Amino acid sequence: MKSDIKVLKDGGVTSAQGFVAAGISAGIKPDSKKDMALVYSVNPAQVGATFTTNLVKAAPVKVSMTHARNGTVRGVILNSGNANACTGVRGIKNARTMVEETAEALDCKPKEILVCSTGRIGVQLPMNKIGRGIKKAVSKLDIDGGVEAAKAIMTSDTFRKEYAVRVEIDGRKVTIGGIAKGAGMIHPQMATMLSVITTDVAIDKIALRKCVYNAVEQSFNRISVDGDTSTNDTVIVLANSMAQNPVLKSYSPQLDLFQRALTTVMRHLSRMIVKDGEGVSRMVEVIVKGAASFADAKAAALAVAHSPLVKCSWCGGDPNWGRLMDAIGYSGARIKEEMVEIYYDGVLAVANGEASRTPVARLRKAVSKPAFTITIHLHTGTGEYSVLTTDLTEKYVEFNKGE
């Protein structure tokens, strides 16, 4: 095992040098739960960010996309309880006001602030509460504030999601840590997964964006609870160079280590999101190998991960491989039925497109674990893809059917 990436116990978004955070209650949520968070860098930080591909983008996404494009960033203001999505021109004005009020309180420029919202769609933000909340959050900024920030962005999450690692780059200790909130649109009228990750690495903009893109592709873009891409999905990475390592560039040999460390943080945060998916009873990694192309592998894996029938069978611990064959068949991936091989957690279930000789009891045991893999070998090429997903349970339906 590689040990060049060290996990920090209780690490989070304030583990890296020069980052402070706060999480407070602004009264957006009804029950005085924490609902606003602020992450702040004492130095101007390079920023790499990815946003939802949904054409219906929440107002804060539109504003943050502009601010993340150019220049450096000082902070991220976040609220839960209201997604500020489908709120028209007024919604965009409100997102801008959030940014302006935060910048004023922190004595920086509005374009140095990013903004995220998560919660109910289609309702205007309570701007008085937000304004008071921003001042409160700024006054509470603290080097130990990461935990409170992680709590304040939760909606239907049942546990807070934090993770941090440390690596050594050119003799300097570099820390990467972050927070995240629930994936899938898993709460009634709630939307969004959000993640803010901070690092004290010194890195130029191009190298950072490349690393963020790669890490997101290997982590947050490989999880699926219900296949619904929200209007608010946002991942923001701030790098403030306080570790004082020689600035990482695209061609730096050390960039690989930073890339792996960043991917590790994102993979852990995204795994927590899947584990905390509403009503989830099993976590399943679907791995497709030997596809005609990467695109074919991805199509087959996602068809399996999105099939309600497949997900129901996982819920019941039923090794129903016929449904896997069916999903692969309609996925659009180029396949030859008689070449397909399927393993449940390493146990052969399907050989040459037909039932293997494995006793059903053994297959049943493999799929009755709380977490298992499904490996599908198409034997038509070298394309590979994997996705981490969940079962579909009665509890999921109950939770999401509204009142």
Place this chain on the structure above:
Amino acid sequence: MKSDIKVLKDGGVTSAQGFVAAGISAGIKPDSKKDMALVYSVNPAQVGATFTTNLVKAAPVKVSMTHARNGTVRGVILNSGNANACTGVRGIKNARTMVEETAEALDCKPKEILVCSTGRIGVQLPMNKIGRGIKKAVSKLDIDGGVEAAKAIMTSDTFRKEYAVRVEIDGRKVTIGGIAKGAGMIHPQMATMLSVITTDVAIDKIALRKCVYNAVEQSFNRISVDGDTSTNDTVIVLANSMAQNPVLKSYSPQLDLFQRALTTVMRHLSRMIVKDGEGVSRMVEVIVKGAASFADAKAAALAVAHSPLVKCSWCGGDPNWGRLMDAIGYSGARIKEEMVEIYYDGVLAVANGEASRTPVARLRKAVSKPAFTITIHLHTGTGEYSVLTTDLTEKYVEFNKGE
């Protein structure tokens, strides 16, 4: 209202002249329920058929596709309780044997027989039972056998599905009637929707195939229970010319009436299939209008119809339009958020991409009906599409999670 299409009370697959049918128990299902059906035309019949687009095709689909391509057909042999899918070379041999034994008992050529199977995937057919069943079915062929045939193809269906209409073409009475079975892969390890439709119209092959294609496109291809396209889906239309009308050709003015009548039968059968979807509590027609193209309209409608979150909200009678906006946004359809208009059963819910002024209580009332429409106007073009679908319920999950 048009009255040139007359509905036949208690009509079905033997309503048209010259068709007989049978439904018997061959012992494929454990509890001596009916599990084999035979539909037979006393005349050679033109055939139009459509089959699943799934790349994993059941053995009977492969055999029937070949037989439907050329020449005329005399009959269709069907079994439930076993899909004969993912059964390899032996499965194809067994499907061919079913065809040969049926042809022998009916004294016709094997290529004049089509074959359909529905039920469990991945298990070989019990060929001794099938062989005895074929002889029994042939001996029971009867002009009143349609009802028994409709029963014998049921799997998890809770009611049998039959429909027939009569039209007058060039002074001759023409009858079209059919049977169908459950849509979606709605039973544990069960697959397939099947439909056999018979008509005594005289029609040439090209005109028939055109009509079948159009009618399927407007009916069976516009329903979705769980988005899982099965390995066995088959629609077969037999036309035996016993009505003695002047043969319909592609350019006949009367073809339009036949087309409408055929579409009517298929729409009714497909509607029954949706209504009988496992665990369904509400039937919802999703209508997209004003899309940039037909493809955009279809993409938006199917994204809505397949979204687990949208389907859960229907289950709870929750007018959660934010989830509709979200699904439209990630559907791939070209949209402008601020142009979108959404109606629940005719009641305005979203205007200009934001909440309308309609009181929530009125929206809630609209979506609490057992059947309602959702009309989404994108205001970007003239593309239209509609799909008939269902809610997602705890019962669906319970039923499909296996033991």
